[in-house]
Amino acid sequence: MGSKKELTQILEDSLKNNQNYYKQGELPNYIPTLAKADPKAVGISMVDVEGDFYSAGDFETNFTIQSVSKPLVLILAILDNGTELVFDKVGVEPTGDPFNSIIKLTGFAKPYNPMINAGAIAVTSMIKGKDNEEKFDRILKFFRRLAKNDELELDQETYLSEKDTGDRNRSLAYYMRDQDIIEGDIEEIVDLYFKQCSIKVNCIDLANMAVILANQGIDPVTEERIIPKKIARIVRTLMATCGMYDKSGSFAIEVGLAAKSGVGGGIMAEVPERFGIGVYGPTLDDKGNSIVGMRVLKELSEKLNLSIF
Ligand code: DON
Numbered sequence: 001m002g003s004k005k006e007l008t009q010i011l012e013d014s015l016k017n018n019q020n021y022y023k024q025g026e027l028p029n030y031i032p033t034l035a036k037a038d039p040k041a042v043g044i045s046m047v048d049v050e051g052d053f054y055s056a057g058d059f060e061t062n063f064t065i066q067s068v069s070k071p072l073v074l075i076l077a078i079l080d081n082g083t084e085l086v087f088d089k090v091g092v093e094p095t096g097d098p099f100n101s102i103i104k105l106t107g108f109a110k111p112y113n114p115m116i117n118a119g120a121i122a123v124t125s126m127i128k129g130k131d132n133e134e135k136f137d138r139i140l141k142f143f144r145r146l147a148k149n150d151e152l153e154l155d156q157e158t159y160l161s162e163k164d165t166g167d168r169n170r171s172l173a174y175y176m177r178d179q180d181i182i183e184g185d186i187e188e189i190v191d192l193y194f195k196q197c198s199i200k201v202n203c204i205d206l207a208n209m210a211v212i213l214a215n216q217g218i219d220p221v222t223e224e225r226i227i228p229k230k231i232a233r234i235v236r237t238l239m240a241t242c243g244m245y246d247k248s249g250s251f252a253i254e255v256g257l258a259a260k261s262g263v264g265g266g267i268m269a270e271v272p273e274r275f276g277i278g279v280y281g282p283t284l285d286d287k288g289n290s291i292v293g294m295r296v297l298k299e300l301s302e303k304l305n306l307s308i309f
Helices: 004-024 032-036 066-081 083-089 117-124 132-147 156-165 167-178 186-197 203-214 229-242 245-254 291-304
Strands: 043-048 053-057 258-261 266-271 275-280
Touching (some): 004 043, 004 053, 004 291, 053 203, 066 083, 066 117, 066 132, 066 186, 066 229, 066 258, 066 266, 083 117, 117 186, 132 186, 203 229, 203 266, 229 245, 229 258, 245 291, 275 291
Antiparallel strands (some): 258 266, 266 275
16 A cells, blocks of 8 residues: 555645645535635545554644534434434435435425434434433543544534524424424524534544544454444445435545535545545535545545545
């Protein structure tokens, strides 16, 4: 595969080759704090299943995890409730619709999948805990464990910004309660969802999380099983089929990796038995995926022969 220096050079080159594509995307303004990011920022970290790191660019820059939280909270919800109960409430099929679409909620028994907002909110509603404080604490601790970073914290400003502007998410949640898909206090449920989305991470954190998935649920350094193999497989599959929303098909062709994007500009991707990857570039395509992040992953997939297909 080449030396550590060679791979670091490949990462640096691919950032350089693709950085300018940031101009083709836009910073999201529907959550006002996200529009404050530096549009030119770009970073990447990769960690292999031996635990070695390779990084380039703004890999230590913090951004909010946003929808990359969805597969992670899904894991916790399945651990809390079991696979059957979770997928009784949320489907496993791609939508071909935008991530916050309400279209396929009406007339269907449950949200299509856990990667779109409706499905993710239903999943969040299943997290166990005596109150929201305890539930959020469990989510944060789980993310810290996956990222091997006890310093992960909530970005208060983004959380408040989401809370202020989150009426689409509220409407998805109220509709789902009306349809008996979810139960409980809607303000509390969306509050927990806004908080999970507003946890600050960097590329190393995402790479660390992803390598556990790449290694079928086992931390490659401590060799501790963090996620049961079956759950890891389900979540990786949902990332591969639904993780990039209505771009999941072309991403599968061009990159060929299980990945999850977030409107904070991060993408978490995993290469089975090889790498966890975290990439960051805050301007987004019209589907809410990092423009530069996808370009960089495409180049790396071609150069390092990463596609699973
Ligand atoms: O609920 C929202 O709209 C955001 N908190 C998360 C959406 C998101 O990250 C979509 N991803 N690319």
